[in-house]
Amino acid sequence: MATQATARHGISFLRFAIAVQTLTIFLQAVSAGLLLTASYGETLHSVGARVMYGASMLYVLAAILAWKPGGGSTRPIWQATGFLVLASVQVVLGIAHVPSVHLPLGVAMFGLSVLALSRR
Numbered sequence: 001m002a003t004q005a006t007a008r009h010g011i012s013f014l015r016f017a018i019a020v021q022t023l024t025i026f027l028q029a030v031s032a033g034l035l036l037t038a039s040y041g042e043t044l045h046s047v048g049a050r051v052m053y054g055a056s057m058l059y060v061l062a063a064i065l066a067w068k069p070g071g072g073s074t075r076p077i078w079q080a081t082g083f084l085v086l087a088s089v090q091v092v093l094g095i096a097h098v099p100s101v102h103l104p105l106g107v108a109m110f111g112l113s114v115l116a117l118s119r120r
Contacts, residue, residue, distance in 0.1 A: 014076060015120040017055070017062035021083065022113040024052040028106060049091055056080075056087040079116060083109070 031048045034041035063080035067073070086109050093102040 014059075014062040014066040015117070017059040017080075018113065018117045018120060021052070021055040021059050022110070022117050024048065024055040025106065025110045025113055028052055029110065032103070032106070045094075049094060053087050053091060056084045060084050083113070083116075086112075 028045065028048045031041060031045040035045050038044075060077070060080040060083075063076040067077055086105065090102060090105055090109065093105065
């Protein structure tokens with residue numbers, strides 16, 4: 001019984017982490033629009049990038065915690081690690097000012113994050 005409660009708690013934390021990641025990616029799209037129209041857009045987008053990266057790290061941590069107690073599949077860990085890699089690429093592309101790849105990758109990340117959230 002305790003294992004089921006622990007597993008449910010781990011899954012709920014994992015779902016929460018994916019939801020936070022999805023929200024931060026969406027807010028990055030909003031701040032990208034502000035980047036084009038407002039003087040504070042660049043600052044907001046830069047801060048948002050750090051928050052989004054932290055949310056991706058939280059997703060990895062949540063996936064590890066959800067796996068360890070139940071000894072289940074490592075698939076969520078691989079998926080979370082993949083998001084962290086994509087987030088790293090996004091940060092590098094943003095710093096390098098490569099919008100032709102940065103923007104489509106951001107859209108893909110949002111779609112993948114929504115998909116991951118819908119599967120949890």
